[in-house]
Amino acid sequence: MNHWIGAPIDRADGILKVTGEASYAADFNFENLIYGIPILSTCAKGKVVKIDDSDALKIPGVLTILTSQNTPEFFPAKSDFGTASQMGEIRLPLQDETIHYAGQYLGVVLAETLESAEEAEKLVKVLVEEEPPILEMEKNLSQAYSPKAFFGEPLPVIRGNFEKAFSEAEIKLEEIYTTPVEHHNPMEPHASIAVWDGENLTLYESTQWVVGARNVVADALKLPREKVKIISWFVGGGFGCKGFIWPHTLLSSLAAMQMKRPVKVLLSRRHLFTTVGHRPATCQKLTLGASRSGKISALKHHTITHTSFVGEFLEGSGGASQNLYDFPNLQVIYQVVRLNKGTPTFMRAPGESTGLFALESLLDELSYKLKIDPIELRLKNYAERHPETGLPWSSSNLKECLQIGAEKFGWKNRNPDPGSMKQGNLSLGWGMAVSMFPGFRSPGSARVKILPDNTARVESATQDMGTGTYTTMKQIAAEILSLPPEKINSFLGDSSYPAAPISGGSMTSASVGPAVEAAAKKALQHLIDTAIKDKASLFYRCSPDDLQAKNGNLIFKTDPSKAETFGEILLRNNLPFLEGEAFIKPDQPDKKYAFQSHGAQFAEVLVDPYLKTIRLNRMVGIFDVGKILNLKTARSQAIGGMIMGIGMALYEKTVYDLTTGRVVNDNLSDYLIPVMADIPSIDVEFIDKPDPYFNSLGVRGLGEIGITGTAAAIANAVYHATGIRIRDLPITLEKLL
Amino acid sequence: MKYSVTLRVNGKEQKLNLDARATLLNALREILHLTGTKKGCDQGQCGSCTVLLNGKRVNSCLVLAVMADGKTVTTIEGVSSNGELHPLQQSFLSHDGLQCGYCTPGQIVSALGFLNEPWDKTPEAVQIGMSGNLCRCGAYPNIASAIEEIRSSIQEAASS
Numbered sequence: 002m003n004h005w006i007g008a009p010i011d012r013a014d015g016i017l018k019v020t021g022e023a024s025y026a027a028d029f030n031f032e033n034l035i036y037g038i039p040i041l042s043t044c045a046k047g048k049v050v051k052i053d054d055s056d057a058l059k060i061p062g063v064l065t066i067l068t069s070q071n072t073p074e075f076f077p078a079k080s081d082f083g084t085a086s087q088m089g090e091i092r093l094p095l096q097d098e099t100i101h102y103a104g105q106y107l108g109v110v111l112a113e114t115l116e117s118a119e120e121a122e123k124l125v126k127v128l129v130e131e132e133p134p135i136l137e138m139e140k141n142l143s144q145a146y147s148p149k150a151f152f153g154e155p156l157p158v159i160r161g162n163f164e165k166a167f168s169e170a171e172i173k174l175e176e177i178y179t180t181p182v183e184h185h186n187p188m189e190p191h192a193s194i195a196v197w198d199g200e201n202l203t204l205y206e207s208t209q210w211v212v213g214a215r216n217v218v219a220d221a222l223k224l225p226r227e228k229v230k231i232i233s234w235f236v237g238g239g240f241g242c243k244g245f246i247w248p249h250t251l252l253s254s255l256a257a258m259q260m261k262r263p264v265k266v267l268l269s270r271r272h273l274f275t276t277v278g279h280r281p282a283t284c285q286k287l288t289l290g291a292s293r294s295g296k297i298s299a300l301k302h303h304t305i306t307h308t309s310f311v312g313e314f315l316e317g318s319g320g321a322s323q324n325l326y327d328f329p330n331l332q333v334i335y336q337v338v339r340l341n342k343g344t345p346t347f348m349r350a351p352g353e354s355t356g357l358f359a360l361e362s363l364l365d366e367l368s369y370k371l372k373i374d375p376i377e378l379r380l381k382n383y384a385e386r387h388p389e390t391g392l393p394w395s396s397s398n399l400k401e402c403l404q405i406g407a408e409k410f411g412w413k414n415r416n417p418d419p420g421s422m423k424q425g426n427l428s429l430g431w432g433m434a435v436s437m438f439p440g441f442r443s444p445g446s447a448r449v450k451i452l453p454d455n456t457a458r459v460e461s462a463t464q465d466m467g468t469g470t471y472t473t474m475k476q477i478a479a480e481i482l483s484l485p486p487e488k489i490n491s492f493l494g495d496s497s498y499p500a501a502p503i504s505g506g507s508m509t510s511a512s513v514g515p516a517v518e519a520a521a522k523k524a525l526q527h528l529i530d531t532a533i534k535d536k537a538s539l540f541y542r543c544s545p546d547d548l549q550a551k552n553g554n555l556i557f558k559t560d561p562s563k564a565e566t567f568g569e570i571l572l573r574n575n576l577p578f579l580e581g582e583a584f585i586k587p588d589q590p591d592k593k594y595a596f597q598s599h600g601a602q603f604a605e606v607l608v609d610p611y612l613k614t615i616r617l618n619r620m621v622g623i624f625d626v627g628k629i630l631n632l633k634t635a636r637s638q639a640i641g642g643m644i645m646g647i648g649m650a651l652y653e654k655t656v657y658d659l660t661t662g663r664v665v666n667d668n669l670s671d672y673l674i675p676v677m678a679d680i681p682s683i684d685v686e687f688i689d690k691p692d693p694y695f696n697s698l699g700v701r702g703l704g705e706i707g708i709t710g711t712a713a714a715i716a717n718a719v720y721h722a723t724g725i726r727i728r729d730l731p732i733t734l735e736k737l738l
Numbered sequence: 739m740k741y742s743v744t745l746r747v748n749g750k751e752q753k754l755n756l757d758a759r760a761t762l763l764n765a766l767r768e769i770l771h772l773t774g775t776k777k778g779c780d781q782g783q784c785g786s787c788t789v790l791l792n793g794k795r796v797n798s799c800l801v802l803a804v805m806a807d808g809k810t811v812t813t814i815e816g817v818s819s820n821g822e823l824h825p826l827q828q829s830f831l832s833h834d835g836l837q838c839g840y841c842t843p844g845q846i847v848s849a850l851g852f853l854n855e856p857w858d859k860t861p862e863a864v865q866i867g868m869s870g871n872l873c874r875c876g877a878y879p880n881i882a883s884a885i886e887e888i889r890s891s892i893q894e895a896a897s898s
Contacts, residue, residue, distance in 0.1 A: 011831050011832065011834070012831070012834060012836070014839065015830075015831040015834075015836065015839075016823070016831065017839075018836050018839030018842050019823065019827040019828075019830045019831055019836065019839075019842055019843075019846060020774070020814065020815070020817070020818055020823070020827065021772075021773070021774020021775070021813070021814030021815050021842075021843040022774065023839050024773070025773075025776070025840060027767075027773075027777070028767075028773035030768075030771050030773070114757060114768075115764055115768055116757045116759040116760055116764070119759075120759065185874075186874055187838065187840070187874050188776070188778045188784065188786055188838065188840040188841045188872065188873065188874050188875075189776070189778070189838065189840040190777070190778070190779075235838075235839065235840075236838060237776070237838045237839070237840025237841075238837075238838040238840060238874050238875055239838075240874070267777075269779075269780055270778070270779040270780065270781070270783075270784075466838055467836075467837030467838030467839065467875045468837070469837075633834050634834065634837075636834075637834045637837055637875075637877060637880060638837065640876055640877075640879055640880075641837060641875045641876030641877065642876070643876070644876030644878065645874075645876055668779065668781060668783060669778075669779050669781075669783040669784050669872060670781075670783045674872060674874060675876070675878070676869040676870075676872060676878075677864075677865050677866075677868045677869045677871070677873075677878045677881065677882060678865045678866050678869040679869075680865075680876075680878045680879060682879070683879055
């Protein structure tokens with residue numbers, strides 16, 4: 002054991018990032034570059050009658066304006082997650098005149114300079130025949146449909162007999178919880194630079210999925226997939242909105258092929274509110290039956306949510322009720338309404354973040370009704386096995402999370418009566434909630450090369466959006482090769498490396514990590530094989546079992562003084578490198594275990610009794626996500642998830658004008674995300690026990706779990722402080738008046 | 739309309755013939771190819787594009803490049819010297835005050851400006867004085883401790 006896995010080493014890409022040398026998509030520059038600025042529809046439903054670009058074309062430097070009138074045909078790419086070619090919006094851009102939502106691309110201005118492109122875009126006049134848009138899901142329930150499946154899982158979910166158990170229950174509760182549309186708003190707006198050389202198309206993209214982007218672009222343009230290459234070395238945050246492939250990527254590609262020059266399409270902040278997805282609003286009705294002792298016998302989780310007219314999406318809020326507690330009688334049902342808004346997509350912990358706000362608020366309400374401590378109530382309903390499949394947990398440490406969190410937070414000192422605790426003149430509120438996210442894995446591959454200068458490189462077509470992948474992947478290789486991590490470089494974000502899945506679903510570590518481990522083992526094996534066949538080597542004709550790697554040397558296990566550096570072995574054999582490549586698929590044939598991450602979050606708020614201002618004072622989060630690959634980056638990621646959860650709880654809401662369907666607050670002054678002064682002390686701890694069955698590393702991933710439960714913990718704390726239950730996010734002060 | 743403009747960027751004089759509409763941010767990124775300074779919102783709301791203009795922090799997306807004529811500009815590329823990280827950069831690295839890294843150049847340059855401003859000498863002042871620089875990854879606690887380490891060391895040095 003080298004103990005490189007888990008070590009809290011500094012971020013591998015940190016120096017590039019603190020010096021400004023890390024190249025994000027928009028940072029690439031090319032000779033003869035053309036700038037592309039999209040033209041957006043200001044109308045949410047209707048038809049384009051005419052696009053008058055005569056004034057725009059008069060701006061010096063404007064080359065052309067692509068609209069549906071002069072854009073060649075795209076070919077429908079297969080939109081299928083399973084085959085790695087999922088588009089965010091199924092409709093192909095600039096192919097027809099129909100308008101489905103405000104913000105839809107109607108064209109793209111191509112100009113010699115950014116300034117000319119931006120000015121010309123404002124001068125394009127679009128004449129439309131408008132129709133009244135459908136914008137409110139509650140008012141259009143008659144148009145709702147019930148999805149039959151969610152990523153292969155059949156819907157609705159029916160377990161036991163809800164109606165019977167509910168009618169027999171001693172205690173009954175029914176409440177409606179609502180969450181608004183939220184937008185990911187990574188700091189980096191999407192950019193796409195397309196370079197076409199007449200045969201090969203290279204795209205510099207902001208994407209969480211280089212393989213998916215390559216496949217969609219190649220298919221939509223009818224190019225062989227091997228002729229398309231996606232570079233996404235650095236991604237300025239994604240959180241889901243850079244997961245699937247959105248129309249701007251097709252526009253830059255097509256423009257570059259048309260113009261035979263490199264084209265840089267830059268989205269501005271307002272574009273991020275329309276054409277790259279959002280978390281859809283939910284209206285969740287939860288109906289619960291329980292015994293007086295707090296055992297929940299019946300639960301119905303009915304979610305109403307929305308998608309667009311040009312894409313399919315379901316916010317799976319009911320998954321929280323399906324997978325967390327031992328609810329013997331359960332119904333999870335969905336209704337989806339099509340609205341004239343952009344297509345929703347995954348946003349950090351899709352389903353669980355909204356679903357746990359509802360479920361964990363409801364459990365807090367039940368705890369008050371029954372006068373049971375909220376933690377005790379959760380333990381009473383603890384699922385000893387995975388409630389949906391009945392499979393044993395591969396590893397579940399929810400009880401430890403609750404216990405450690407309660408101790409760290411000082412929960413035993415809580416007086417449960419609302420408004421009973423004070424800090425000076427302010428009401429003090431303490432609330433808690435459980436965090437949860439399923440363990441997902443996909444097939445992943447990687448290559449590890451040992452080089453003659455005693456260094457190594459890891460290559461995989463995975464991505465690092467701030468998730469620490471550059472760092473953790475080289476730590477895994479370091480562990481196997483027994484090379485210090487500073488001697489290893491990770492190369493990611495390039496579709497020509499061995500294929501890896503989308504960076505989503507918290508699955509990169511669990512999918513790519515084992516592939517890096519296996520590839521490093523193969524590379525080392527090749528090194529050992531080379532040495533034992535090499536007459537000049539100390540290890541000539543030795544048994545491979547007698548050898549091991551140690552600090553960049555191959556040594557005898559029994560006599561470490563007999564050593565050869567990796568480089569010596571390579572150089573003597575005239576080898577430029579020795580490599581191992583591995584493709585690892587999850588073992589699924591006999592489903593013996595259920596995989597899920599759990600956690601517990603505790604929040605302290607201070608509420609002014611007169612002004613009702615809410616101040617978050619501190620938070621504690623304890624997470625069980627299997628083995629931690631790097632304690633430093635893991636802690637940062639969990640804190641970051643909780644901070645996005647704070648935004649969800651207290652600030653974030655996208656507002657649509659109900660006449661025009663346009664986003665009113667499509668900027669970072671009006672769409673509020675947490676700023677530094679909003680963020681209190683956040684204490685994060687991990688259980689850090691390897692998951693024994695999920696994969697060879699025991700890692701489950703932690704991109705999403707941090708945000709799950711945060712909003713409920715804060716809402717529960719606000720109730721504790723004020724006695725006012727807010728079931729509608731975000732919790733703003735006017736709701737407490 | 740093009741204007742002749744002289745900027746002193748990271749100690750180097752740059753004579754440029756610039757579009758009157760060009761922001762300082764676009765001139766840095768698209769003309770000088772100093773892409774360390776990032777565009778997050780292009781409307782002065784996120785702080786990703788923070789540079790020092792004559793030593794004071796500004797959102798470079800809100801400054802027309804022609805208005806910076808004759809002024810000194812410090813971008814993230816000018817913060818380290820001779821390949822050595824500035825102590826603040828090292829502190830961001832050690833405290834893991836970054837994740838995706840996109841807001842990081844703005845955070846670091848903004849912190850440099852902040853440390854020269856007459857704020858109270860407290861950690862709370864860091865929290866408020868740095869709230870114009872948004873970070874969606876939620877690196878705030880680590881950014882705060884990275885800056886606080888430097889702020890308190892400057893304070894100690896001054897009082898000893």
